[in-house]
Amino acid sequence: xxxxxxxxxxxxxxxxxxxxxxxxxxxxxxxxxxxxxxxxxxxxxxxxxxxxxxxxxxxxxxxxxxxxxxxxxxxxxxxxxxxxxxxxxxxxxxxxxxxxxxxxxxxxxxxxxxxxxxxxxxxxxxxxxxxxxxxxxxxxxxxxxxxxxxxxxxxxxxxxxxxxxxxxxxxxxxxxxxxxxxxxxxxxxxxxxxxxxxxxxxxxxxxxxxxxxxxxxxxxxxxxxxxxx
Ligand code: SAM
Numbered sequence: 001x002x003x004x005x006x007x008x009x010x011x012x013x014x015x016x017x018x019x020x021x022x023x024x025x026x027x028x029x030x031x032x033x034x035x036x037x038x039x040x041x042x043x044x045x046x047x048x049x050x051x052x053x054x055x056x057x058x059x060x061x062x063x064x065x066x067x068x069x070x071x072x073x074x075x076x077x078x079x080x081x082x083x084x085x086x087x088x089x090x091x092x093x094x095x096x097x098x099x100x101x102x103x104x105x106x107x108x109x110x111x112x113x114x115x116x117x118x119x120x121x122x123x124x125x126x127x128x129x130x131x132x133x134x135x136x137x138x139x140x141x142x143x144x145x146x147x148x149x150x151x152x153x154x155x156x157x158x159x160x161x162x163x164x165x166x167x168x169x170x171x172x173x174x175x176x177x178x179x180x181x182x183x184x185x186x187x188x189x190x191x192x193x194x195x196x197x198x199x200x201x202x203x204x205x206x207x208x209x210x211x212x213x214x215x216x217x218x219x220x221x222x223x224x225x226x227x228x229x
Contacts, residue, residue, distance in 0.1 A: 012044050015056035019043075019072050023058050029076045033084070037106040038076055043069075045127050046097035065117045067212055069097040070159060074209065081180045081193050081206070082155040084108050089150070091172070093143030093214070094159035098124025098136075104157070105136040112150050114143035116215060144216035146172040153177060161189045161211040166218035170194060170201055182211040186225050 020039050029035060044055035046069055051061045060068040070078075079100070084090070084107040092101050095115035101124065104111045115121040118140050125138040139147060144166050146156070151172035158169070158181040165181055173179055179194040191206040213220040 009042070012042060012055070016043065019056045019058075023073050024076045027073055029073070029080055031080045031083075033086075033107055034076055034080050034103075037079070037103045038072065040106060041099065041102045041131070043072065043099055045130070046099040046102070046124075063097045063120065065120055067096050067117070067120065069099050070211075075100050075103060077207075078157055078159070078180050078191070079103055079107065081191075082157060082178050084155060088154035089152075090155045090157065091143075091147055091150070091153045091169075092157045092159065093146075093169070095121055095124045095138055096159065098128050098138070100157065100159055101136050101138070102128060102131060102133055105133040108155070109135065111136045112139060112147050112153075113137070114139040114141055114147055116140070116142060142216035142219075144168075144214055144218035148172065156180070158182070158214060159211065160214035160219070161185070161209075162214040162219055165192060165194050165201075165203075166214075168218060170196070173201075182209045185220070186213070 020035055044052050047055040047061055060071045063069050088108040089110045090104050090108045092113040095101055095113040101111055101113040121138050121140045128136050145168040152174035153172055154174045154177050156169050156179045161182040161184055169179055173196040177196045181192055182189045183192050184190055189209050191209045193204045195202045213225045
């Protein structure tokens with residue numbers, strides 16, 4: 001079932017403020033635009049009713065189809081790493097609940113987000129529309145190969161773990177564009193940032209993370225990851 005409106009908005013706002021101060025600012029999320037976006041977007045609307053009371057806790061939560069909405073700190077960290085100024089066209093791979101896309105929608109000019117599960121994409125689109133985020137466009141398909149028709153992107157964010165940084169995504173980066181992506185398997189992943197300089201790509205390996213697998217042509221096949229999602 002899609003997320004929907006709730007009456008406890010004032011209380012959620014207090015929880016959101018606490019999330020920003022205690023989970024984000026305290027852990028060196030310093031980009032004020034990112035902090036403001038996290039304070040503005042009502043995360044609880046992207047969480048299914050049965051888990052909504054946990055929307056602002058310091059953890060990922062289930063959203064159906066074996067998928068998760070990422071921990072607030074990880075959303076903020078990955079967003080900060082993209083260094084958005086407001087003029088960018090951004091691709092997100094792995095729409096899930098649509099929460100990360102909403103944050104990006106406040107920080108960039110245009111956002112394309114792609115999800116392989118049709119039902120998740122439809123729910124995400126409903127919530128994004130209810131928030132009037134008209135610069136966020138939801139697509140259904142295999143995002144491991146990017147979205148060639150809308151490239152180049154000044155920033156690409158992948159919210160599922162890949163065996164390696166997919167070549168099609170690197171190729172769809174604009175000059176000086178950034179790709180932020182978890183790389184690794186079921187038993188260990190690192191967050192990486194790739195920056196394009198002409199035909200050269202600089203790689204930074206940042207922090208250990210734990211994500212669901214990226215599937216598709218440039219993702220994990222079920223035989224490389226021991227359960228289906
Ligand atoms: N960004 C999401 C949010 O804010 O709720 C959380 C994403 S969840 C951790 C990862 C998502 O990636 C899942 O919804 C999964 O279905 C999706 N995914 C995995 N492989 C994909 C692919 N090849 N193309 C598009 N989406 C994919």
